[in-house]
Amino acid sequence: MQESTTAGELIAQLKPRKNQLDEHGLLRYGKMLIDGEWVGAASGETFESVYPGTGEVIANVASGGKEDVDRAVAAARRAFEEGEYKKMNGADRGKLLWKIADLMEANIEELAELETIDNGKPLVESLRVDLPQSIACFRYYAGWAGKTTGETIEPHARVNAFAYTLREPIGVCGQIIPWNFPIQMATWKIAPAIACGNTVVIKPAEQTPLSILRLGELMLEAGMPKGVVNIVTGLGETAGAALVDHPGVDKIAFTGSVEVGKLIMRNAAGTLKKVTLELGGKSPNIVFADSNLELAAKVALAGIFFNQGQMCTAGSRILIEASARDQFMEVLAGRAAKMTVGDPLDPKTRMGSLVSEEQMNRVLGYIDKGKEEGARLVAGGNRVGGSGYFVTPTVFDGVNNDMAIAREEIFGPVASVITFNDADEALRIANDSAYGLASAVWTNDLKKALTFARGIKAGTVWINTYNMTDNALPFGGYKDSGFGRELGAAALETYTQTKTVYVDLN
Ligand code: NAI
Ligand code: MG
Secondary structure, three states: OOOOOOHHHHHHHHOOOOOOEOOOOOEOOOOEEEOOEEEOOOOOOEEEEEEOOOOEEEEEEEOOOHHHHHHHHHHHHHHHHOOHHHHOOHHHHHHHHHHHHHHHHHOHHHHHHHHHHHHOOOHHHHHHHHHHHHHHHHHHHHOOOOOOOOOEEOOOOOOOEEEEEEEEEOOEEEEEOOOOOHHHHHHHHHHHHHHOOOEEEEEOOOOOOHHHHHHHHHHHHOOOOOOOEEEOOOOHHHHHHHHHHOOOOOEEEEEOOHHHHHHHHHHHHHHOOEEEEEOOOOOEEEEOOOOOHHHHHHHHHHHHHHHHHOOOOOOOEEEEEHHHHHHHHHHHHHHHHHOOOOOOOOOOOOOOOOOOHHHHHHHHHHHHHHHHOOOEEEEOOOEEOOOOOEEOOEEEEOOOOOOHHHHOOOOOOEEEEEEEOOHHHHHHHHHOOOEEOEEEEEOOOHHHHHHHHHHOOOOEEEEOOOOOOOOOOOEOOEEOOEEOOEOHHHHHHHOEEEEEEEEEOO
């Protein structure tokens, strides 16, 4: 493969842009946002942010700890209880969200660049997918601000009262997000929280803090009062854990691994926080022989290889009906073998780098495991490039649903293909998983498709497509994939609480 742009070249490219670099010649994202101010960690500690395309350090980021979280939570509490934000009505908050979206749009190229050099995903994807969807998300929730209202309810028996409910914000929301879609995950959490009148302390993943810090600047520029959104950069075990333990935080919204999700739920019990969890998946993508096989294969490739496979919804288990297997595999494996990985910053690149060395090694470990378990490697399976964390698009055929590569979330460009004989068997295999985030079925038989949609235990079902999402539609998991829904009106439920008011009419 062609070698990636180096960090030095990258920084040289960015240099003309004012205020991009710090005194060490690295990107200037060493401070976090607390109470409307940019501050270093109380401990003075920092951690390195690495460009995955080359493995070079591009920024030293503040490593927030308990003291910083305390300050951020206090600021969020003040903003929630008193001051400018409290006086803002729904229309004001809607305007603020819309203004943030406008400023993101005006700075879309810079944000997309930051997203790519932080995460390793192709620049084209940051620019055409991640950023536009994030901007649209702020606008979607701008429309909801002030519209989360209660109801009047007729008492059912004995009571003679006029009764109604108020839908009120929850308070201070702690939000812990992952590295796979940094700005999108930040948006999915911040926008509904503000629409409902909450305040936020958000902790980005340690691998990808940059675009969110830039978003913080834009939020201030948009006129967001101080303390409404605080960004504490830091490690999970320190900053993340402190947020979960903090008695002043009313709710934790988390996206990440099942392991940390379980830990968060356990730790949040101490202070009885509300918790919503969006954890991973091992989503089945089921292809029946009567479907458009060529299209199904092409979309299945995008379903597993988009974002280098680092997607909670990745279609990582591809189930193909036995009678169509050869025809389908020819397209799937053939095209996978032709896909190339390359410099994330090259506008022609469609597949970039994994996020970190750790994640790359994890993925390569699963590829070895797949071979050991007896699955047949039909495409990819190796690291490429001397520096950077690039793994070729990998396809295993002849996978059995008991194998680790069919049961565990790999979170990388590895597809496991399983063959089935009939619809009952397909549904049984699909549901034989600890996870239940997403699923897809390809068939031209309406009855088969709708029966599958009822039978599958997953939060999303796609019929003859994959990875469709829309800001208006709820997103979340069944089983170990978590609970609570993000996006749509569903997210508003998780950022409000209901108060009941009785007026005696006797
Ligand atoms: P992770 O679950 O450790 O990290 C996600 C977020 O949680 C980060 O912000 C991290 O700092 C924070 N965190 C970690 N430990 C914490 C703790 N004790 N208390 C509070 N916050 C904590 O995920 P990681 O280690 O980056 O990736 C490991 C695997 O997790 C991946 O290979 C993938 O299978 C899965 N994953 C799933 C994601 C999804 O979208 N559902 C996103 C990221 C990872
Ligand atoms: Mg972890």
